[in-house]
Amino acid sequence: MKYLISLLFVFCFLFAIDSYAQSGRNVEFFKDTEAFELAKAVNSENLKRIEKLVKENPRLLSVTSSSGSNVLVLSIYIDKYKSFKKLLELGAEPNFITPDSKYSVLIHACKIFDKGPKPLFDNRYAALLLEYGADPEYALEEDFTNDKGITSMATSPLMRAARLDLELVKLLIKYGANPYKPLGKTSRTPFSQAVSSNRFEIIYYFIDELKIDVHQPLAIRENGNLYVQDFIKKFMNYIPSTAGDEKKQELIKHLEARGIDFKNYDYK
Numbered sequence: 001m002k003y004l005i006s007l008l009f010v011f012c013f014l015f016a017i018d019s020y021a022q023s024g025r026n027v028e029f030f031k032d033t034e035a036f037e038l039a040k041a042v043n044s045e046n047l048k049r050i051e052k053l054v055k056e057n058p059r060l061l062s063v064t065s066s067s068g069s070n071v072l073v074l075s076i077y078i079d080k081y082k083s084f085k086k087l088l089e090l091g092a093e094p095n096f097i098t099p100d101s102k103y104s105v106l107i108h109a110c111k112i113f114d115k116g117p118k119p120l121f122d123n124r125y126a127a128l129l130l131e132y133g134a135d136p137e138y139a140l141e142e143d144f145t146n147d148k149g150i151t152s153m154a155t156s157p158l159m160r161a162a163r164l165d166l167e168l169v170k171l172l173i174k175y176g177a178n179p180y181k182p183l184g185k186t187s188r189t190p191f192s193q194a195v196s197s198n199r200f201e202i203i204y205y206f207i208d209e210l211k212i213d214v215h216q217p218l219a220i221r222e223n224g225n226l227y228v229q230d231f232i233k234k235f236m237n238y239i240p241s242t243a244g245d246e247k248k249q250e251l252i253k254h255l256e257a258r259g260i261d262f263k264n265y266d267y268k
Contacts, residue, residue, distance in 0.1 A: 026067075026077055026078050027040055027042075027043045027074070027078070029065035029066045029067045029069070029074075030065045030074070032066065033064075033065060033066075034057075034060065034063060035060045035063035035065075035070075035071055037049075037053060038050065038053045038054065038063075038071055039065070039071055039074055041053060042071050042074055042075050042078070042080055042083040042087070043078055043080065043083075045080050045082045045083050047082060047083070050083060050086050050087065050090070051086065051090060054087075054090045054091075055090070058090075058091060061087065061091060061092045061093070062093070062096075064098075064099065067100065068098045068099050068100030068146075069098055069108075070096055070098075071083075071087060071092070072088070072092040072093070072096060072105055073096070073098060073105055073108050075087060076105070076108050076109050076111070076125055077108070079113050079122070081122070081124055081125065084125060084128070085128060088128060088132050093105075094106075094134040095133070095134055095135055095138065097138075099146075100146050100148070100152075101140075101144070101146070101150075101152040102140045102144045102152055103140060103152060103155070104134070104135070104157070105129060106126060106134040106135070106136065106138065106157045107140075107155060107156065107157050109125040109126045109129055109157075110126060110157050110160035110161045110168060110172075111160070112164065121164055121167075121168060123167060123168045123171060126157070126161075126168060126172070127171060130171070130175045136157055136172045136175045136176050136177040137156070137176060137178060138156070138157070139154070139155065139156035139157075139159070139181070139183055140152060140153075140154050140155055140156070140183075141154055141184070142154050142183075142184060143184060143185070153184070154184030154188075155183065155184075156177070156181070156183060157177060158172045158173070158177040158178070158179060158181075158190045159183060159188070159189075159190050160193075162190035162191070162194040162202055162206075163193045163196075163199065164199070165202075166201045166202050166205055169190070169202055169205065170205075173210075179191075179206065179210050180210075182220075186219040186220050186221060187217075187219070187220040188218065188219055190206070191203070191206045191212050191218065192218035192219060194206060195228060195231045195232065195235065196231055197235075198235060198236055198244070200247050200251065203251065204251075204254070207254065207255075207258070214228055214255055214258055214260055215227075215259070215260070218230070218231050219231075224268050226268055227265075228255060229260065229261075229262055229265045229267060230267055230268045232248065232251070233267055236248045
């Protein structure tokens, strides 16, 4: 028991060091900009200094780092919610688009916040952005490659959320996000994202609550469209008789009751 406790302590200690180092690296992207002091204040959550710096020079809120983010996006990636909230109170743009990726702040906020060995969702960021007028319908509708050769995949806040958390999905839809909108070359939808990520609670929400048409293709391709049967076969490779496999079989029965044929389907 003492050995396990020691291992847990070491893991948490190393994770804390890694998180601290990552925060420092993100702040360093602002080093050659006039917003460097503000970025450091955001990292330390020094709210008084943040307010002082912004009131002295409101333009700091729109300064972008070498990575293309501003301090509002920075506060999300280093998980400094108090700083994030203060920046919005001081006039940070809730619909800022990062030039290097064409992603909105809201898209950036739909992410996993790594605070330990178990993935953690923190929907406060997205919720506050929506309260301040962030557009839940903004999307990068086609893949985008910047001048550095880095490609950002077509996505939207809801496409991101459908891979993560049901409550976040519901929140975005409440504010007007379209749950049926396809994006990208293959016309993927939030439902296809949920299926490919094995988010069963979100899959059932789309089927039972939003009445998604489960007979429509989940990806459109020149060499043959992919349907829900293909996605389940490809992305739900569970070992037989495990908990995951049981969920998969239950989902198959649920879809068969809605006319989806798994036995005679010509899999891609």
